[in-house]
Amino acid sequence: MPRSIAVLGGGLSGLVTAFYLQKFHSADQALDLQLFEAGSRVGGVIGTRQVDVPDVGTFTLDMGADMFALDPPHAMQLVKDLSLEDQLLTPDADRAGALVVHRGKLQPIPDGFVLMRATKPWQLLTTPILSPAAKLRFLAERFIKPLASDLPDQDVSVGQFVRHRLGEEMLQRLVGPLVAGIYTADVEKLSMNATMAPIVKMVQQHGSLAKATLSRKKGDNDKAERSSAGARYSKFRGFRNGMQQLIDALSEQIGEQAIDLNTPVESIQWDVARNKWLVSTAKQSEQAFDSVVVATPSAVAAKLLRGVKAGKLIKPAVDAADELAAIEASSAAIVVLAVRKDQVERLPRKFGFVVPLIEGRKVLAVSFASHKYAVRAPEDHVIIRVFIGGSMQPELLENSDAGLIELAKQELADLIGLKGQETISQVVRWNDAMPQYHVGHLTRVERIRSAVDQLPNLWMVNNAMGGVGIAPLSGIAKQTAEEM
Structure with a gap:
């Protein structure tokens, strides 16, 4: 009989875990792996849009992370395991560095x-x-x-x-x-x-x-x-066609037949008699699996664990659920603009700038994506990514997409002299996507792991359990697959 594993969640954590489960699985035993994703696409907060503008050119717009760190080395190892090394880009060293807003003007860090x-x-x-x-x-x-x-x-x-x-x-x-x-x-x-x-x-x-x-x-x-100034940019890499290349490569390796999109998991239950997990989705009432990987956001994981009703498993499941539910998450929006360079009076030659809260502005940070990788935009254009919201200014996210675009343009007009109509304007919202590592977080994670360890054949991996960024998450996901 093949070993059956359900991976709940198609973000980076779930994809990398599924990929390494297939890679590490013993050749003498078949593996029946199924990944369930509630949304219409996998990748979570990682995604890239290719936009062709007639008579202007092609723009590569990363709507989440646009590079990964080489340290720790787990993301680079993942790239090698996917044979994607020849698709990597190194940030432009001539523009490396960051600025900070000080009394309304940009100053180098x-x-x-x-x-x-x-x-x-x-x-x-x-x-x-x-x-x-x-x-x-x-x-x-x-x-x-x-x-x-x-x-x-x-x-x-x-x-x-x-x-x-x-x-x-x-x-x-x-x-x-x-x-x-x-x-x-x-x-x-x-x-x-x-x-x-x-x-x-x-x-x-x-x-x-x-x-x-x-x-x-x-x-x-x-x-x-x-x-360096602010970040070690030489220690980062991006992909020629955006971070979506990583997601596409993982999806291809896992296999289309193993990925169920638009399939939210409604409950998981432990079948004591069969020693299996029963996974119920919106599409199918019940499927049995030998093992389950919970790779959903903390709030979703808490809801699933709180529903476990199998005798001795109720207490550890509820204990883990309570701790997971206590992890707060912040939201943010990214306004992505493409404009002609001659529309910006004071275009910095750095990768971006951060904005102190004390400045009283309405943006967290600004990144010049095409400064990092020139191939992302036609030569006469610049891609500007404006980050808005976060835990300190959540009220700004009440604006409509059009309102966020106007807000971003107003801030950029004041800070770098942006004027005129943009070639491209897009907004992506990441709601409750950034877990907040508050004081005592590591102790909380230990309690979660201790409780989850009491649930047979169930593993948990997500960005709330440790690891902000592609590299740390890749390492945790790989380690989880190895343990399984």
Whole structure:
């Protein structure tokens, strides 16, 4: 008899798990794998649109992530396993770097500054972004004793950590907007241990960020950071035809016959007599599987587990459901514009910019996608991606798509001098798509895993359980497949 496995959810987590399950499965036993996706397409928040404009050219618009990190190496290994290496693009090094809005104008993020560490202190000391008092506070960091919550096995918010070590102004003007650009989160709630564990370890080991940076410099561990501003762009890759290439390759390998689209799972039940999971969908009342992988968002996973009614499994299922339901998620919208370069009076030569909340603007960040990869747009055009909403400005998402486009254009007119009618304007909304790693998140994940471990032949993998980004998620999904 073939081993039967149901994968619930066709986002990146579900696709990568399914791919590696097929890859790792023993050749002497058949595998009956079925992936259920509630929506009309797989890929979750990853997707690309190709738009042909007559007499202008072709535009490649990534509507979610537009690149992946090489570190950790799991995404690159996935690319190799899919034989996609020849489709990769390296971001344009001549335009690498990021800017930050300061008093209504764009200023370069100090060279060598990565999240909250300055590998080139003199660059930070000469930036107009910080006041003299903030620069003195930065210099004093080496003398600041760690918080009690900086100790091992404790947790603290990013806001509390940065405010204690580097001061309020550094938090508001640099670290806060950079972190918000990654996590769309409230830094006063965001967990240091869940998002920036290496930084916490540095302070634990060396006593301060300054001393840790000096130690890493002596060991030449910060070479990449010293040549970057805000992010290590040399450590990222994209695809020639957008991130959809990754999703298409995974789908092709898994097989069309194994993927059920427009098929939301309504319930899962454990059949004690047969030692199987019964999966009920909107299309079919019941299908039996030896194993189940829950790769849905946390809220959906919580609903499914709360419905488990098999005797001894009720308590661990409900325990896991309660913890999953407690993980908040934020929403965001991306307004994608394509405009002629001559429509932008002050077009930066960098990849994008972040916007501090203190600036009182209505955008989180702006990315120039065709600066990263020139092949994404005709030479005389630029693709601009504007990020709106997040946990700090959710009310902005009440605007219609047309309203979001106008809002984005108004902000860009003020910040970079955009004028005239755009060639392309599109909006994508990612509702409740970004799990919030609040203080204590890792402890919560441990409790979820402990409860799920008591459910026979059931595994869980999603971006709420750890891993923001394609690389970490790919690693977790692969590990799950190996365990199975």
